[in-house]
Amino acid sequence: MLNVDQLTGGYAHVPVLHDVTFSVPDGTIAGLIGLNGAGKSTTIKHVIGLLTPTKGTITVNGLTIQQDATAYHQQIAYVPETPVLYPELTLKEHIDLTISAYGLPVKETWEKADRLLKMFRLDNKLDWFPSNFSKGMRQKVMIVTAFMTEAKLFIIDEPFTGLDPLAVHDLLTIVQERKAAGASILMSTHILATAQQYADTFILLNNGRVRSQGSLDQLKQEFGMSDANLDDIYLAMTKEPAAS
Amino acid sequence: MKTLWHQRQQRHLTQQLKYLRLVFNDHFMIALIFLFGALGVSYANALKGITTLWWGKPVLILAFWALLQVGQFASLIFEADSVFLQPREADMREYLRGAWRYSLPVPLTALLFVGLLAFPFAVRGAGVTTLQWAAFLLILVLLKSTDLVRQGLGLLMDQQTAARGRFWLAQGISVLSLALSVYGPSWLAIVAILAAIGWYMWLTTTFQRVIRRSRIDWLVAIGREERRQFRIYRFYNLFTDVPGLTSSAKRRKYLDVFIPRLTLTPPHTFTYLYVRGFLRGSEYLGLFLRLTIIGAIALYFIPTWWAAALVAALFIYLIGFQLLPFAGQYSNNVMTFLYPVPPASQQHSFARLLTVLLLLAWVIFVIPMVWQLGFSLLTLAAAAIALAVTLAFIYLYAPRRIAKMQ
Secondary structure (H helix, E strand, O other): OEEEEEEEEEEOOEEEEEEEEEEEOOOOEEEEEOOOOOOHHHHHHHHHOOOOOOEEEEEEOOEOOOOOHHHHHHOEEEEOOOOOOOOOOOHHHHHHHHHHHHOOOHHHHHHHHHHHHHHOOOOOOOOOOHHHOOHHHHHHHHHHHHHOOOOOEEEEEOOOOOOOHHHHHHHHHHHHHHHHOOOEEEEEOOOHHHHHHHOOEEEEEEOOEEEEEEOHHHHHHHHOOOOOOHHHHHHHHHHOOOOO | OHHHHHHHHHHHHHHHHHHHHHHOOHHHHHHHHHHHHHHHHHHHHHHHOOOOOOOHHHHHHHHHHHHHOOOOOOOOOOOOHHHHOHHHHHHHHHHHHHHHHHHOHHHHHHHHHHHHHHHHHHHHHHOOOHHHHHHHHHHHHHHHHHHHHHHHHOOEOOOHHHHHHHHHHHHHHHHHHHHHHHOOOHHHHHHHHHHHHHHHHHHHHHHHHHHHHOOEOHHHHHHHHHHHHHHHHHHHHOOOOEOOEOOOOOOOHHHHHHOOOOOOOHHHHHHHHHHHHHHHOOHHHHHHHHHHHHHHHHHHOOOOHHHHHHHHHHHHHHHHHHHHHHHHOOOOOHHHHHOOOOHHHHHHHHHHHHHHHHHHHHHHHHHHHHHHHOOOHHHHHHHHHHHHHHHHHHHHHHHHHHHHHO
C-alpha cells in the first residue's frame, strides 16, 4: 500500500509537484498518466526517495523513508525508464548482486529468476555483458531483477517502450501475478490503451497536480463523458486551461 | 589541399595537447620525476666503474635500430575522405608532403633525446668517439626521415609488393650504416652518412615519380591511420576517458581467481560490485598496476633506506589517492541508491578494497627494497614507515576525503 499525502516537491527550488495526493492499495495496479513534463517521473523519484518532498509525506505500508531507509527500500522494486546496468557485471552477476542486496534466499530466488529469464528469452545469455545487449534486452534485465524480489510495491516507469509485443504481454502477465499476490503496482505510461485494459485505477497528472483519479467509471463520470475511453478523457484533460 | 592539411594538423595538434595534459597530470609527473631521478643516479653510478665492453657497440646498434621503428606516418586521413576527397586525388601530393613534415618531429626528438642520454655510455662503455657518435645521430635522423617517406609511399596504389622489398632494404641499410659509423676508422662514418643520404635521395625521387601517376590507396591508408590512432588513443585511455573509445569492461576471466567467494548477503553487496568493477574496468586496475610497477622499479634503484621509505610512502599515497574516486563509481547508478543496504556498508566495502590493494602494493614495494638494501634493521625501518603511511592513508585520510567528495 503506497500512500502519497499532499506531496509538494521537485528539484532544488523548482517546485514541480503541488499538493499531490493519491494511494495505491494492496493488490491494485495504478496507472500514472500525464503529458511529458506533467510530473510523472518527478512523482516516482519522490516515491523511491531520490528527491525529498518540501511538504507532505510518502508512506509504503505505513513506513516513511525518514524512519528507516533500508526497510523502506526493502519493500520497493523499481524498473526505471532507461535501463541502468553495471558495465562490468554479467547478466548472471546482476541477478546475484540483486539477491545479495535484498538479502533474498539464493536457491528459491534463482528458481524465480530462471523462469523470468526463460520468459524473456535471456536464459542463454547469462554470461553476457550489458554492452552486448540491445535496449530492449536491457529493459528486460531490469524487469527480471525487479520482479525476482519480494517487493510489496512495484514502480514501473514507461515499461512498454522498447519492448517487443511478446515481452509486453509477458510483462503484463507477471505484473498481474504480483497483483494477485497482493502487491501494489504503480505504472507510468503513455500507452493508454494498455493502461486502460490492465490498470484498476488511474491518476491523471496535469501541470504537477492531480487533475483526477479513480477507476475508469469514476473518471467518465467526473468528465461527464459516459461512453468515453481513457484516450478521450486524456485529450479532454489536456485541452482544459491550465489552472494557475 | 594545403589548407585542408593545415586545418587537420591544427585540429589534431589541439586534440593531442588536450590529452597529453591529462596524461602528464601532476601525480604522474611526480612519479616520473622520481623514476627518472632514481634511474639517473644508478646510471651515473654504473658508468663510474665501466670499461670498454665488447657488447657495447652491438647493443647500441640494436637498440637504436629498434627505436627507429617507433614513429609512424601520420596521414590524418578519415574514412569519409575516400568519398569526399576522391575528386581531388590528383592534388594529394601537397597533402602528403604536409603529413610527412608533421610526422617528423616526434620520432626525431625521441631519437636525439635517447641518443644524447646514451652518449656517456657510448663513449665510456662502447669506445665510440665523439665524432663517430655525431655521425651516428645524423644517420639516425636521415634514416628516420627516409623511413617516413617509405611509409608515405606505401599509402599509394599498387605499391604493396614494392613496399615489402623496400621494408627489408630499409632494415638492411639501417643496420649497415649504423654499424659502419661506429666500427672502424672515422672515414667509414662518412661513407655511412653518404649511404644514408643516397638512400634518402633515392626514396624521395621514387616518391615524386610514383605520386605523379599513382593515386592514394584509400583502403590501406584509412586502415593504417585508424590503427595508428587507435593505438595512441588506447594509451591515452589508460589515463583518461577518450570519447568514442569507451573504456568498455573486459571479462578478464583469468582474474576471477582474485574474486573472494562471499555469501550473497546485504553486507557483501558492495564488495561484490567493487571487486568486479575494479578487476574488469579499464581505468583503476591499469592505474594501480602502472603506479605499482613504476614504484617497484624506482625502489629497485634506491640505495638509501630513508629515500626508499620516502619513495615507497609517496607511491602508496599516489596509488591510494588515485583510487579514491572509485568509491563514487556507482553513485550515478540509481539502483545502488535503491538497494536496502545501509550506506555505511558501502563505505566499509570500499575501505576493504582499498586496504587490500594498498597492502598488496606495500608488499610488492618491500621486495625490491629488501633486494637493494639487504636484510637489516634499517630496511625494516623503511618498510615500517611505508606501512605506517599505508595504514594512516586507509584509516585517517581516505574516510575524510571520501566524505568530502560526496
